[in-house]
Amino acid sequence: METLAPQIIFWVFAVLMLGSAVIVVHGKNLVRSAFALLATFFSVAVFYVLLGADFLAGAQVLIYVGGILTLILFGVMLTNRIYNVNLQTATFQVAPGAMVSLAVFVLLTTVITRTPWSQAAIIEDGPTTARIGRSLMTEYVLPFEVASVLLLVALLGAAMLVRRRTDL
């Protein structure tokens, strides 16, 4: 029975992830879409745990759920009039959009099932934080520093963009 547990977790959270993603892209209520996005992000974190990426699962919960989703909820609340309780959101081009995305999905699935993936080595289980930290400090130290500068620029740019235009 113990070998069956990851399978059950995989399928339960795959259904949860795709079902909540359908609500995100097709729900009529903007706030409900934002909270469905929460379920999607958590399911992706569970998938990271299943794949043995413990540090990334923690980062997913901290950054996506704690940061990006909060930011999106602020955006939802600030760009809709408060008295407009429904926060309705319109869709258009539903049939062409569905056709294009279905075609992309069929194409990707065909490629995935027909490619003979070279499954060389399974990563050994255990904490990955030390290994990720070591490669960030040695091999990927330049992208790491560039990412820090990028975060600073994004911070300044976002603050500049939302500033009141009175003193310009």
Added chain:
Amino acid sequence: MIPLEHYLIVAAALFSLGLYGMLTRKNAINVLMSIELIFNSANLNLVAFSRFVTGDTEGQVFALFVIVIAACEAAVALAIVMSLYRILKDVSLDEASVLKG
């Protein structure tokens, strides 16, 4: 043991749903949410390949950089949406047809 293909197909489905949302939504914040779905599906692929194909943490480092850039993108895009709302009193992408603020 769950095979690699199952992870890839779930990520492909998530990508297609995000693409569908990007193509059909009028609200700018909804389009941003769909872009986040696409980021997540790409990250899922990176982590799955890192476990099954290369067998080291290389893909996880890449996924970490993707998360950092997604955070930057969300902050700047929401700032743009916010100033768009201040000018147009609306976040519908149909209304955003001028470059001049």
